[in-house]
Amino acid sequence: xxxxxxxxxxxxxxxxxxGETIMQAAQRAGIYLPxxxxxxxxxxxxxxxxxxxxxxxxxxxxxxxxxxxNQVVQSNTPELQKARLRLIQLLFAEGNHYCPTCETSGxxxxxxxxxxxxxxxxxxxxxxxxxxxxxxxxxxxxxRDRCIQCDLCGRASAEYDGKAIYTLSGRGQxxxxxxxxxxxxxxxxxxxxxxxxxHICPVGCILPKTGNYQEPIGTRLYDHHPxxxxxxxxxxxxxxxx
Amino acid sequence: xxxxxxxWLVPNSTFPxxxxxxxxxxxxxxHPHPFSxxxxxxxxxxxxxxxxxxxxPMQEWLSQKSGVALTDxxxxxxFYFFLEQDKPPRYHLRLADNIVERHAxxxxxxxxxTHRLCSADCRIDTTSCIGLSDHPxxxxxxxxxxxxxxxxxxxxxxALIINRVPLQKWPRSWxxxxxxxxxxGPLTSYPYQRGKALTxxxxxxxxxxxxxxxxxxxxxxGGAGFPxxxxxxWCKQQAEPVKxxxxxxxxxxxxxxxxxxxLTEQADQMIEGMVIAALAVGAQAGFIYLRGEYxxxxxxxxxxxxxxxxxxxxGQDFDIELHLGAGAYICGEESAMLESLEGKRGIxxxxxxxxxxxxxxxxxxxxxxxxxxxxxxxxxxxxxAAFKNTGNEKSRxxxxxxxxxxxxxxxxxxxxQGSSLRTLLELSGAHNTLCAQIGxxxxxxxxxxxxxxPLDFENPGRGGSVMVFNKDRSIVNIxxxxxxxFRHESCGFCTPCRAGTVALDQLLDQYEHNxxxxxxxxxxxxxxxxxxxxxxxxxxxxxxxxPVLNLLQRxxxxxx
Amino acid sequence: xxxxxxxxATCSLAGCFGCHMxxxxxxxxxxxxxxxxxxxxxxxxDIKSLSDCDIGLIEGGLCNEENQEILHQFRxxxxxxxxxGACAINGGVPxxxxxxxxxxxxxxxxxxxxxxxxxxIPNDPELPRLLDKVLPIQSAVMVDYxxxxxxxxxxxFLEIINAVLEGRPPxxxxxxxxxx
Ligand SMILES: Cc1cc2nc3c(=O)[nH]c(=O)nc-3n(C[C@H](O)[C@H](O)[C@H](O)COP(=O)(O)O)c2cc1C
Ligand code: SF4
Ligand code: SF4
Ligand code: SF4
Ligand code: SF4
Numbered sequence: 017x018x019x020x021x022x023x024x025x026x027x028x029x030x031x032x033x034x035g036e037t038i039m040q041a042a043q044r045a046g047i048y049l050p051x052x053x054x055x056x057x058x059x060x061x062x063x064x065x066x067x068x069x070x071x072x073x074x075x076x077x078x079x080x081x082x083x084x085x086n087q088v089v090q091s092n093t094p095e096l097q098k099a100r101l102r103l104i105q106l107l108f109a110e111g112n113h114y115c116p117t118c119e120t121s122g123x124x125x126x127x128x129x130x131x132x133x134x135x136x137x138x139x140x141x142x143x144x145x146x147x148x149x150x151x152x153x154x155x156x157x158x159x160r161d162r163c164i165q166c167d168l169c170g171r172a173s174a175e176y177d178g179k180a181i182y183t184l185s186g187r188g189q190x191x192x193x194x195x196x197x198x199x200x201x202x203x204x205x206x207x208x209x210x211x212x213x214x215h216i217c218p219v220g221c222i223l224p225k226t227g228n229y230q231e232p233i234g235t236r237l238y239d240h241h242p243x244x245x246x247x248x249x250x251x252x253x254x255x256x257x258x
Numbered sequence: 259x260x261x262x263x264x265x266w267l268v269p270n271s272t273f274p275x276x277x278x279x280x281x282x283x284x285x286x287x288x289h290p291h292p293f294s295x296x297x298x299x300x301x302x303x304x305x306x307x308x309x310x311x312x313x314x315p316m317q318e319w320l321s322q323k324s325g326v327a328l329t330d331x332x333x334x335x336x337f338y339f340f341l342e343q344d345k346p347p348r349y350h351l352r353l354a355d356n357i358v359e360r361h362a363x364x365x366x367x368x369x370x371x372t373h374r375l376c377s378a379d380c381r382i383d384t385t386s387c388i389g390l391s392d393h394p395x396x397x398x399x400x401x402x403x404x405x406x407x408x409x410x411x412x413x414x415x416x417a418l419i420i421n422r423v424p425l426q427k428w429p430r431s432w433x434x435x436x437x438x439x440x441x442x443g444p445l446t447s448y449p450y451q452r453g454k455a456l457t458x459x460x461x462x463x464x465x466x467x468x469x470x471x472x473x474x475x476x477x478x479x480g481g482a483g484f485p486x487x488x489x490x491x492w493c494k495q496q497a498e499p500v501k502x503x504x505x506x507x508x509x510x511x512x513x514x515x516x517x518x519x520x521l522t523e524q525a526d527q528m529i530e531g532m533v534i535a536a537l538a539v540g541a542q543a544g545f546i547y548l549r550g551e552y553x554x555x556x557x558x559x560x561x562x563x564x565x566x567x568x569x570x571x572x573g574q575d576f577d578i579e580l581h582l583g584a585g586a587y588i589c590g591e592e593s594a595m596l597e598s599l600e601g602k603r604g605i606x607x608x609x610x611x612x613x614x615x616x617x618x619x620x621x622x623x624x625x626x627x628x629x630x631x632x633x634x635x636x637x638x639x640x641x642x643a644a645f646k647n648t649g650n651e652k653s654r655x656x657x658x659x660x661x662x663x664x665x666x667x668x669x670x671x672x673x674x675q676g677s678s679l680r681t682l683l684e685l686s687g688a689h690n691t692l693c694a695q696i697g698x699x700x701x702x703x704x705x706x707x708x709x710x711x712p713l714d715f716e717n718p719g720r721g722g723s724v725m726v727f728n729k730d731r732s733i734v735n736i737x738x739x740x741x742x743x744f745r746h747e748s749c750g751f752c753t754p755c756r757a758g759t760v761a762l763d764q765l766l767d768q769y770e771h772n773x774x775x776x777x778x779x780x781x782x783x784x785x786x787x788x789x790x791x792x793x794x795x796x797x798x799x800x801x802x803x804x805p806v807l808n809l810l811q812r813x814x815x816x817x818x
Numbered sequence: 819x820x821x822x823x824x825x826x827a828t829c830s831l832a833g834c835f836g837c838h839m840x841x842x843x844x845x846x847x848x849x850x851x852x853x854x855x856x857x858x859x860x861x862x863x864d865i866k867s868l869s870d871c872d873i874g875l876i877e878g879g880l881c882n883e884e885n886q887e888i889l890h891q892f893r894x895x896x897x898x899x900x901x902x903g904a905c906a907i908n909g910g911v912p913x914x915x916x917x918x919x920x921x922x923x924x925x926x927x928x929x930x931x932x933x934x935x936x937x938x939i940p941n942d943p944e945l946p947r948l949l950d951k952v953l954p955i956q957s958a959v960m961v962d963y964x965x966x967x968x969x970x971x972x973x974x975f976l977e978i979i980n981a982v983l984e985g986r987p988p989x990x991x992x993x994x995x996x997x998x
Contacts, residue, residue: 062608063752065793075792080608102789106757114914115997116904116968122998131995136964137907139782140761141768141957144916165750185333187586187603189760191750196329198318233998242992768957774893778960
C-alpha cells in the first residue's frame, strides 16, 4: 500500500509520508533542492522562492507544495537553475552585500548558492537601500544590510526558543527585520546569544560580537564544497545537514 | 454599549484630543471586544479615524490593553499606509494617483497645491487609485472623497484651506459622487424586492441553492472568474461546523469602481446575497472587508446592516461584521484579506489549503466579490434562467464595467458578458482611441486591432474595468505608472515581487533613458517578467510585469 | 604563422589596484602569456592613450565623472569589456559610502575626521566631480564578462584571456568563483 506514496523527482522515485511537502520528502531521500528560507525544524515560509520546481505544467515552491502520489516533479533543469540564479541575484541587488568585508563570507548560504549557480555578478542594478544596524545587544550584532527577509530567525525564536523576539515589519521593499521590545532594540529583549534564533540566519545578518574573522580562507564551509553537496549548513552544524 | 453608531464618522478638520476613556468608550461602541488580538487592526483604524492619528502613546496604550506587542502594532502601522502616527495636520490631502488622474492633470495640480499651500496647516501627498477614476482629479481630504478637482476650482479649494474653513462647511457638491449607470441592464434595472430572494432560499436546502447558482452559471466577478457554485459547494462539504462568509469590498484594482456603485446603491442586494450564501453553506458569521478609501460608505453600510439585523432577516444565528482596510491593495487578494480580517499584516497565505477548506480563523470560508453576491440575489429572485440567458456560453449574465479616461462619458455601463470592447468604447464616447486597459493594470492592454474582442471571462483582462487612452498618450508612461503601482503595493513577502518590481522599474528607466543599454534592458525585462509570473507567491507578483510585456510587444510599433 | 597578439588595456577606476596586483600574481604563467598579449593603455605600462583593443579590463566602480568618461572610452575602444573585481561588479568597498550622503562623506573626511588639519572640502576645479553614489560599471555600459572576487584570483585572469584567445566564453571553475 505504501508504494502508492511516491512521486517522481527528476526521474527518481521518491517516497513520502502523508502530509509531507515535496521538499521534506526530497530531503529524506537525500536529494538536494536549492533553498534559503526553508529549515526542516521549522514551519515552511515559502518566501525566497529558490526552491521552485516544475509540477505538471505549474511552477510551485517545493517547501510548501504537498507531495502527492504519482506527481511528476522537475527541479534540476537549466530553466529552473537560471530562474534560481536570477532570484539569488535579486536578493544580492536588493541588499547591501559587501562579501569582502563580511564575517559570514565563506559560510554564507546566499553566497554559496550564488557560487553553485555560477553567479559572477548581480545582473540587476544594486538598489542601495538604507538600513539600520543594531549593536544594542551585549553579545549580538545586527547588520540588516544583509537580511534577506526569510523569517528563519522569527520562526526559530517563536517555534523553538519560545521567545518570539524576531519578526518582520513594513511593506514591500521596506520590509525589515524588527525585534519585539518597546524600544525596538534587540538589546531590550531577552534574546540570548545561545538562542537557536541567533544561529539560524542563512546570511550574515545576526552575528556574535566576539570571535569573528578567525577562520582562514580555505577552511570555511563552502570554500571547497558546493552547497548542493553539503547542504545548507551553519558553522555550528558542520557534519550535520539541513 | 454596542451601538456601532459612528455619528462622528463625517468629514472632520479638527480631531478631539485623545484620552484613554474617550478612546475606550468609542472602541466599545463599535465592538464588544476591541482589545482582542484579532480586533487590533480594526481598533487601530477606528482610532485613526476618530483622532486623526495613532500616536505613540495611543499605540502603547493599545498594546497594554490588548497584550499585543508594541512591535507588532508598529508592524501594522508600517504595512497599512492609512495609519499614521504623527499628529494630523488640519487638512490631509491625498490625491488619487492613477494614470487616468495623471492624464487629467494631476501632476500640475499637485505642484500648484504644494506651492500655494506651503504655509497652510495641510499635508499633500498621493495614494493609489481611490475608486473614483470617473471623477478625475479626485482626492481624499481627511479620508473623504472630493471629486472633480481642476484648474476651475483650485482657487476655491486653496481659499477654503487657507481660511481654515471646517470640512463640514465645505460645499456639499465637492463631495458628490455620481453613481449614474449610463447603460443599464438586468442587474441595474430589475425590480428588486428586499427579502424575496432570501425567502426563496429559506424554502430550499443548501444543495438546492447551490444548484440554482450553478445552473445560472455564475462566476466570480472579483477577477478570477471562478465558478461560484463550486466554491460554495466545496465549503459546504467541509466537516468543520463553523464556517464563514466574507465579502471582498476592497476594490483596489486601479480604474475599477463598480463595487462603489453596488455598495452605495445595492447594499441590500449584497447583504442578501451573503445571507443566501450563509444558508447554502451553513455559515455562522459574515464579514465585509471595505477598503479604507470607501470609509465614506461605512455609516451607510452599518445602517443597512442594522436594518437587516433589526428586521430579523439576517436570521437567528447569523450576523455580519463590517471591517475597514487601510490603504493596502494586496488585501484584495483573498488570503491576504483573511489575514487582514484576523488583524494581521496582509501577507497572502500559502495555497493550498484554499479558503474553502482553511479560511478565516482556520475555518472553511467563502470569499466572494461584492458583485458576485449581488448576482446571487438576482438569480434567486429572478431565476437562474434570467441570468443564464444573458451573456455567452462560458460567461453568463451581465456585469458592470467601470469606464474612465479619454472618453466623453466616463462612468458605469452594464453590458451582457461577451459584449465587445468596441461597443463599450462607442457607448462611452471614446474618441481618437489608441488603446484601452481592460481589468486594471493586472489585466490586458487592447489596441485597435483587438477592439472587437468580447469582454468576458475567456479573454484577457476579463472586463469589469476599462481605462481608455487616446492617441496623445504615451505607452511608456502608462507602463511606468502601472509598474510603480505594483512596486508600491507589493507586500514584500517573496523575492520575485518584492525585489522584482523594483528591478523592473529600474530596467524600464534604463530602457527609456540609456540608449546604450536599451537592447539589454529589453531582454532583461522580458526575462524578469517571466520569472515573476512563474515564481511569485501570489497574483500580484504574477501579474505585475504584464504592463511591461504589453509595452514590449507593441514597441517599436507604437512609440518612435 | 605567428598569430597577432591580443591587445589588452586595463584601468583602475574607483578601485585599490588590488585587482591589478592579483593579475601580476600569476607567477611564471605570465611568461607564456606575454607571448600572446600586449598591453595598450594600462597602469602596468604607463601608456596614457587608448587605441582599439581586444580586451578592456576594468577594475573599480564609478565614483566620479572622470571614471565615467574613461569607462565610456574603454567601451568605445574595446571589443570585449570585462568587469574585474567586486568594485567594478557592485561598487565593492567604495560603495559602502552609499549609506551616507556625499556631503556627509566629504565632511567626515575633510572637516570632522580624525587628525584633519586645515579643515576644508577640496574644491579645485581640476578635481573630477564626485557622483552621488558609487555605481557598478554595468549600470552605465554593456559589460561582456565579469570576474568576481576581491581580488579575483590570478587563475581567473588567465582563464579570461585564454578564453578570448580561443574564442569561447570564459568558464570559471568553483574555486575561481568567489566574492572575497
Ligand atoms: C493582488 C490581488 C488583488 C485583488 N483585489 C481584489 C479586490 O479588490 N476585490 C475582489 O473582489 N477581488 C480581488 N482579488 C481577487 C480575490 O483574490 C478573489 O479571487 C475574489 O475576491 C473572489 O471572489 P469572486 O469569486 O466572487 O470573484 C484580488 C486578487 C489579487 C491577486
Ligand atoms: S551575507 Fe553572504 S552574500 Fe551577503 S555580504 Fe555576507 S557573505 Fe556576502
Ligand atoms: S535576520 Fe537572517 S534569519 Fe532573520 S530574516 Fe533576516 S536573513 Fe532571515
Ligand atoms: S507576489 Fe508580491 S504581493 Fe504577492 S506575496 Fe509575493 S511580494 Fe507579496
Ligand atoms: S575588487 Fe577588491 S582588490 Fe579589486 S579594486 Fe576592489 S577592493 Fe581592490
